[in-house]
Amino acid sequence: xxxxxxxxxxxxxxxxxxxxxxxxxxxxxxxxxxxxxxxxxxxxxxxxxxxxxxxxxxxxxxxxxxxxxxxxxxxxxxxxxxxxxxxxxxxxxxxxxxxxxxxxxxxxxxxxxxxxxxxxxxxxxxxxxxxxxxxxxxxxxxxxxxxxxxxxxxxxxxxxx
Numbered sequence: 001x002x003x004x005x006x007x008x009x010x011x012x013x014x015x016x017x018x019x020x021x022x023x024x025x026x027x028x029x030x031x032x033x034x035x036x037x038x039x040x041x042x043x044x045x046x047x048x049x050x051x052x053x054x055x056x057x058x059x060x061x062x063x064x065x066x067x068x069x070x071x072x073x074x075x076x077x078x079x080x081x082x083x084x085x086x087x088x089x090x091x092x093x094x095x096x097x098x099x100x101x102x103x104x105x106x107x108x109x110x111x112x113x114x115x116x117x118x119x120x121x122x123x124x125x126x127x128x129x130x131x132x133x134x135x136x137x138x139x140x141x142x143x144x145x146x147x148x149x150x151x152x153x154x155x156x157x158x159x160x161x
Contacts, residue, residue: 002045002145009149023054026066040112043120045145122147
């Protein structure tokens with residue numbers, strides 16, 4: 001399950017000596033406010049992430065989330081703020097929400113339009129191809145937890161940690 005993958009990822013990063021910086025947990029009430037604002041149900045593994053961590057930076061990986069006391073503020077770590085900027089300024093399709101800036105105009109995004117068993121896939125969105133249909137985007141992982149676990153393993157294998 002994806003929640004277990006998420007926990008394995010965070011623990012693995014710590015065991016490997018990576019820098020793990022966590023903001024603070026977000027309350028269930030705040031998450032309901034976010035869901036109301038964005039018009040989508042937050043996928044299970046990402047909801048768990050928000051409730052336990054808020055946002056996290058693991059070495060060079062910065063996972064966007066929610067800042068507990070500033071849910072609707074502009075922040076470079078807010079998935080809502082970054083996603084809305086990308087929607088309005090760059091054509092990020094509705095239903096995609098950025099969870100990581102991969103540099104060079106690429107973003108890992110949760111596809112909240114389509115959930116399977118309460119979880120959403122993570123897709124690769126290219127800023128330069130804003131008109132591309134969601135269905136044609138590369139699927140990076142079937143869930144947020146699996147995505148994070150893969151990113152951490154890739155980081156360690158690359159030696160760039």
